[in-house]
Amino acid sequence: MMRIEKIRLVIADGQPAVLTGLQAWFEGRGRYCIAASAKSAGQLLAQIDDARGDLIIIGDALGDTHELLRALRERHPHMxxxxxxxxxxxxxxxxxxxxxxxxxxxxxxxxxxxGRMCDRVLSGAEGVVSRRIAGFLQATDERGVRQDYAHVRMRVRPFNAATISC
Known part of the structure; x- marks a missing residue:
């Protein structure tokens, strides 16, 4: 079944150029409309109740991303x-x-x-990451610690099979 209504986005970023660019790109797709936009976390939290958006996109230039995510989860747990x-x-x-x-x-x-990630998230998927972010996450062990091999030094020595005796 085709969706008739446009997808309502709430976009927030502390950098005006990024905010304007995101708005223009999504509106240019035709299937999205911008329900609200904000230049700060406080402005986003003030507008979110009235925006009735389908999806929120936030940039990390808003300050403490973790605290903002927690506040959004408290106010709108299903958005x-x-x-x-x-x-x-x-x-x-x-x-x-x-x-x-x-x-x-x-x-x-x-x-x-x-845009593809937003589509997947809107379809109900969780834990969606871009390929670049997936690469950062794959470079970790099971505890989330980065596997950094910059300090490892390798020394190559010639191997001569004639020196091995059985």
Whole structure:
């Protein structure tokens, strides 16, 4: 069944250029409309009750992303949130998921990928991450600690089969 109504987005980012760019890109797709936009966390929280959005997209230029996610979860537990972040630390990314982000995209991702992620989140998927964010998360062990091999040094020695005796 085709959706007749447009998807109502609430977009918030502390950088006006990013906010304007996101608004223009999503509105240019034709299936989205901007229900509200905010330049700060306080402005977002003030507008969110009246916005009646289907999806919230927040940038990490708003301040404490974890605290904002918790506040959004308390007020609107069923409204999905996608975070657009420049963060690459796996522990921080995992903390965003635990705080309530249903999707996480990198600020370095193409907007098409962000759009695909939003579609997946709107379909009910949780734990959706962009390919770039997935790469950051895969570089961790089971505790969420980054596997950093920068300090490992390798020394290659020639191997001569003639020196091995059985």
């Amino acid at each position: 999905p949130v996608v975070v657009l972040t420049s963060e690459s630390d796996p522990r921080t990314l995992l903390a965003m998921q635990h705080a309530g982000a249903r999707g996480i995209a990198s600020t370095r991702d193409e907007l098409r990928e962000l």
